[in-house]
Amino acid sequence: MESAVNTVNKRVIGYLAEDVWMTLAELNEAIAERVWEINHDIRRADGTTRFERFTEEEATVLSPLPDDVFEQVEWKELKVGRNYHVTADYQHYSVPYALAGRLLRMRLTGTRVTVFDGQQVVAEHLRKMGRKGQYSTDPTHVPHQHRNVSGLWRGTGSSTGHALLAPPPSWSSSRLVDRRVIEAQGYLDCQNILESLGKKNKQKLEAACQDLVNMRGYPSYSTLKRLMAGIESDRQKPAPVKPAASNLLNSNAATAELPDVYVRGADYYREGQ
Known part of the structure; x- marks a missing residue:
């Protein structure tokens, strides 16, 4: 194999390295001419060509390719x-x-x-x-x-999702199942939302559903999770800074404008002043 690679490198790539072609078809034609020379014209040490050795010794013992392409399992x-x-x-x-x-x-x-x-x-x-x-x-x-198949969904069909995805229940979870070609394809989405997002954060999930209702958006797992994260972020924001109360007495002076402030310059502190 390494010998064949060396032959191609010398007699194909080496021969054509300095030439220029304007189309891929012209390049392929030039390569085919060099490969034909290697297989049919160049004689080996025993006087045979590569094509003669192939037809006389190898072609007759080759098996046909399988009908199905090999696939990794x-x-x-x-x-x-x-x-x-x-x-x-x-x-x-x-x-x-x-x-x-x-x-x-x-x-x-x-x-x-x-x-x-x-x-x-x-x-x-x-x-x-x-x-x-x-x-x-x-x-x-x-x-x-x-809904009558035991074990597909606990409770009364997708109404379980309706009850826990409120408000409004009839819109949020029904959107999950109605979007699918077959209703049961939406059950897994409902299950993931109820068990992952709503198990410990039911109130926050309901608030996210309400935000989604207001936006008329689609209640997917990722969307609800993002809205819930936004609600949590808003809760953790620091309280706005309020100005300190005035320490002036409640009199006319408290509302009067303060006089200008005068600061001594550097000349005042010179020696002899």
């Missing part, structure tokens, strides 16, 4: 969420809703995601790339009645 073991999606690399992939809460195995390649329950394939998806938080949902995995 990564395996993960993940728990299915209440919204019957598994999350890998910040992307969400659906499985049959009856598997919510189960621990499944996931095989990820550069292009596909395959989910296994034991040895059985239960879901396949094209792998999502780019923006985080995308959903790939197979319509056959979706239950007919989301």
Whole structure:
């Protein structure tokens, strides 16, 4: 291999180093001529060319290339969420809703995601790339009645989110689920907000929701977190400085203008003064 690199360096790059081409096609044509010379014209020590050695000894024993391109495989073991999606690399992939809460195995390649329950394939998806938080949902995995599926969301469906994301409850959390193609895709967002932001700061979360209502904005996790941080920052601001109270008596003198102040100059302190 190193010998071949040295040959190309001398007989291709070395030969063409001082030439100039105006198009890429002209350059490729010049390179092809030099490579043809190396493979077909230059004789080796045994009198054969590289192309003759290839056709007589190597070509007949080569196997055809595989039909599928080789892809690196990564395996993960993940728990299915209440919204019957598994999350890998910040992307969400659906499985049959009856598997919510189960621990499944996931095989990820550069292009596909395959989910296994034991040895059985239960879901396949094209792998999502780019923006985080995308959903790939197979319509056959979706239950007919989301709120009647046990375990998908505790309480009475997304009304739990309505109760804790007030005020106004009917607007904040409904915006989270209504924006999704399938309602259950918004459950994870509601869960993250309620458990992360609202667990110890319910009043602050409600205040942030009210600010969002006033702005008519979209109640995402990052937006609410930013508003809550702003509320905390406002609370920690130092109190405004108030001027000190006057020590003058409450008389006409207190409101009169003070006379000009006269300061002795340097001449006053000279010797002999």
